[in-house]
Amino acid sequence: MMAIMHIQRFLQPTLIEQIETTPVVIVEGARAVGKTWLLRELKNANFVSASFTMTDPTQLAAASENPLAWLRSLPRPFAIDEAQLLPELPVALKALLDETDESVRCVLTGSAAIGQTGLGGTDPLARRASRLTLEPLSEAEITAAESGPWSVVDQLFDGIPQTGLSVPLPLNWEERIIRGGLPRYRIMNAERSTATLHRQIGQDIRSLLTDDVMPEERMDSRIAHDVLTHLLMHPGGELNTTAIARSIGIDVRTVNRYIDILERRFLVDELPNFHRPSKKSVRSTAKCYPADSALSGSVLFATDRTMAEASTRGGMLEAHVVQQIKAHLGWAETTVTLSHWRENKNGRTSEVDLVLQDARGRLVAIEIKASGVVSSSHFRGIRAFKNYYGDRFHRGFVIGTGEQAVAFDDDLWALPLNALSQIQLWHSPEEASVQSSAVVPHPSSGFQEVDTVPVLEEAKIFVSYSHQDQESSTGGDIRQFATDVVDALEGIHGRTVQLFLDVKDVRWGDDLWSRLDDELQASTFLVPFITPRYLKSEGCRREFTSFSEAAQRNGSEQLLLPLIWITPPTLHSETLTDPIVERLQATLHLDVTAARRADRGSADYANLVEVVAENLEKIIVDRESTPEAANDLSADQQPEGEPEPGLDEYLANVEELMPQAERTLSTFLENFTDLADELQNTIGRFQAQNPTQLRASMVLVGNTLKEPNERLTVSARAAITTWDHLMTNLNRSLSLYSDIGSQEAPQDLMETLRSMANQLEEMDTAELEGIAHQMPKMSSKLVPTSKALLSAVGTIRSMEASLRSWLSAIED
Incomplete structure (x- = not known):
């Protein structure tokens, strides 16, 4: 518990402000999200005089005997933890407020919804209580140094992303998503292996579904667990209650009742469709997310799924982003509602992952992509949304795993995942007021400038x-x-x-x-x-x-x-x-x-x-x-009326491209060798005596190989790009040599190409290819390295084959 003491909860200033102005403040959230610690902080700072918990059998018995009398006896202001365990409490508290002319100040916390069904289905504390939700720790809270509370929600509406500032994602960013933000899993058990942590989460879920968290709520823990498992297996999926009912073997009404139970216990959240089709219920078009990404991770990875799989990585990343934004809603100055958007018009479906609407009616659309490269096509859904809602559309963002923000238009940005947690990736308010009048697509981003290049x-x-x-x-x-x-x-x-x-x-x-x-x-x-x-x-x-x-x-x-x-x-x-x-x-x-x-x-x-x-x-x-065109240095298509390039232009292009091709090839091959050596050295250092040690060793191997793996991937991409342009010019020069007949290619060019072909041939790819094919069978932690090696082997062989073919043809 001590580790979390060093993490400032950004909701705390908002909570203190509510305590000073509202008779009753209700703080709800998942079990172990940090509510009890928050109450202790309030008591230490003298914002409450005393704190009581309904998990104490003595206190619960006394309060149950005569709730109003018990409330009268408490020192003020007071706090009651796990208040949902006393269903009569909200009505009794209303009576206390009535007789004291609302001079009472108190804080109630609960791991399930409090007091919204006490008077014939109405809230006894309506207009007398403010409700806050304490979400799992956001990455902004975990990584904050001296920046203090800030909300990415405010930035999404009125901030300006810092274009040109590169901040790489931490190498363990996928691991952070898997561990989520619940302090019990992310902070206090940070040293536990992922497998051990998932077993702990599974036990906690079973306990939560069998504990009497909400008295008088009848439920079958087995059915609740089956419905929850189905929802957690599909983070960000649409709520298809018919499919859930069919897979579990119960009726749709029962599924709906259990989804309500799970939501009241803060295990899942649903986002409604911003566009509600006619003749359909709100739930039938909603999407469902885990209250914390660790919950989905514990279920998904128990089935041997990995973050290397497209559907798993995409769903987990989307759940993570939704989780971050929901947390920031709690302390944002901008009042916002959250939804998704999906609409079918003229047989074509358009959708956006997230829609934020503020009190002024402004709309922010967000797409989430598990990719480090954002292209214009990724904004297709956002542009469709913009066309539908016209002037109400305010901004659009594609959040990916890249390193920097890029402006695609004056109201469209590619946004790195880090922008949700690092305030330095946003302009200050003073800078934003200047920047907002002069935002243009980044000229050196490598992406399309919408006004000048057709999509x-x-x-x-x-x-x-x-x-x-x-x-x-x-x-x-x-x-x-x-x-x-x-x-x-x-x-x-x-x-x-x-x-x-x-x-x-x-x-x-x-x-x-x-x-x-x-x-x-x-x-x-x-x-x-x-x-x-x-x-x-x-x-x-x-x-x-x-x-x-x-x-x-x-x-x-x-x-x-x-x-x-x-x-x-x-x-x-x-x-x-x-x-x-x-x-x-x-x-x-x-x-x-x-x-x-x-x-x-x-x-x-x-x-x-x-x-x-x-x-x-x-x-x-x-x-x-x-x-x-492929590249300014490549054999570009000529404007109408201009002659096709001749052999001399193609050879000049080759000469200009050659130093870059040699440099990128050398870096690529060097990184390939480095990864192969690191793989051999790393595996050789670990000796496993049992399955637990083997699992731990594979985790360490996977983490050790992440950095050389990323270097190889980046250098391969650069080498392939240059190689494409080089071979384009070489192949076109080859056809012209054939037309010319007897003219020979420059000998220095021939020697350079032979040297490059020999360099590629000397790479030891056969043995590594065999090892790479076996790596996923050893451990899912080795899948990224296996993919990188297999891709590199294919690239090396293709490069050599293309050079040999060209040399053979020119020599004939």
């Missing part, structure tokens, strides 16, 4: 594959894999795309090829599943060739992402006779062969789905950032 339409992904593979016993389920990738794009990166599979999409066919150049000016991507049958299929070859040639004409080779589904023998052949294979080897591609054989519920399958989704997101973001 691309929703991305389209066309899947090209052999039907024989899909239908054969050895070909795997290509369509399901493609669907899972699209789901991961939305779940992890917040990216909604249109997926076109020719079995059901009429737009995938001859008409596409007639307008392919126009499609590529927008945002269209091809994902071919490469197999031996694919390379033999006339239709597949036409799809690949037509798209690839159109992409090259438009300076957009990066719009293809080939996936190696079954490795064709010709792919690694030294004698290249197939132009499709040649073009494939010159294009960055991913090896996903393990997904075909993996069980859909396995870690290997999930890892590969997320690797493909991550690469597609990078491609789409790059395209959105520069929709008219």
Whole structure:
């Protein structure tokens, strides 16, 4: 308990102000949220003379005998803890206020709702009491130094984010979300392992559902536990009471009654839909969140789910953000109601995760994305909301896991998660008054400036594959894999795309090829599943060739992402006779062969789905950032009337790009080696004698590898971006060499490229690839490192193959 004494509760000044002006102040909140400690602080500061708890059998017996007489005997001002254990208390307190002309001052606290059903369903203390909710500790309270209380709610309405100031998330930010904000779990048991903590939370939940927390409330603890488990398994999910009733085997009315019970005990919260569809109840369109993210974590991770999974990470992050904002509502100067928004119009559903409305009717819309990269498409729901509500719309934010705030428009920002806990990421009020009149999209952010760059339409992904593979016993389920990738794009990166599979999409066919150049000016991507049958299929070859040639004409080779589904023998052949294979080897591609054989519920399958989704997101973001060209240094599409670049311009681009390519490649390979060495050294240091020690060791290994893992991911992204631009110019120069005939490529360029290819070939990828595939089976804590290594191995091999292919072609 001593550790929490050093944490200032931001609600305390608001509570003291209420005590001085209101006869009765009711502070409600979950058990162990810190109410008792808060009362002790008030007593030490002489804001109350004495404090009594209804968990004391003697006090409860005396109060139950004659509540009004007992209240008269108390020194004033007084506080009563766990007041909900005495149902007659609110009516007795009303009588005391009546006879003393409201001169009484008291504080009531409760782990369940107090006194709102005492007089025929009405509140006996209406107009005489103010109610406050003590939420779990916010990150702002935990990390506050000398900043004092401040509310992010006020900042969301009237503050200005500090653009250009980078503050990285702490490496253990996911662990903080898992542990939540209840002091008992976050502060007092901070040294406990996550597994031990989850067992403790499970025991506490069972105790809370069996304790007589609310006398005279009839309930079946088993049903209550089943309903709660279902809700905690889906943080941020819509309240589908019919589905809950079906899964548990009870009727819908019973489900609704138990949800009410759980809400009164501060175990779950529901947010109503800002737009309430006609003929639907408020609850049927509401979303449900755990009162603390640790509650959902204890249930989710008991089923071997991990934060590496898209749906889990997205739901937990959304629950965490809602939890932070709900806490800040308690002490905000701005009076705000909280809801979400979902509306279907003309067959199209638009939604926003959070809507804040202040007393002036101003609306703030918030989207939450488990991604470090925010693009213009992430504002799609917010823009739809803005269109619906016009002048009432005040601001919109996309909260992600990046490092800095970025202005996308004068009322739209990408906001880092840290902005919810660190006041320095907001301008001071004086600065905000100056900044608010001059907010413009950040010019160096790498994101689109809305007024100057057109927003691309929703991305389209066309899947090209052999039907024989899909239908054969050895070909795997290509369509399901493609669907899972699209789901991961939305779940992890917040990216909604249109997926076109020719079995059901009429737009995938001859008409596409007639307008392919126009499609590529927008945002269209091809994902071919490469197999031996694919390379033999006339239709597949036409799809690949037509798209690839159109992409090259438009300076957009990066719009293809080939996936190696079954490795064709010709792919690694030294004698290249197939132009499709040649073009494939010159294009960055991913090896996903393990997904075909993996069980859909396995870690290997999930890892590969997320690797493909991550690469597609990078491609789409790059395209959105520069929709008219790949890069100023690349072979850009020329304005109408200007001649196409010649060989000398392409070679000049190559020469200019080469130092950057060598530098980023060197950093990438160095970080790859560092992560491999750190993995070997870290695992070698830990010796586990039993399962508990093994679990603890894997947690330490995972934490140790986080930093080198992040360095590898960042350097890989930089190397791939430069590599794409370099190969674009090299491939175009290759076609011109073929036209010219006998002219030879510069020898110094050839030597540099051979050296880079040899450098890539010397990397020891085979052994590491095998280890990386086994890591998720050892521990979920190793999944992020496994993904990083597998992605890096694929990148290294693709880079080498593209260089070898180019060198072979130019030497022939």
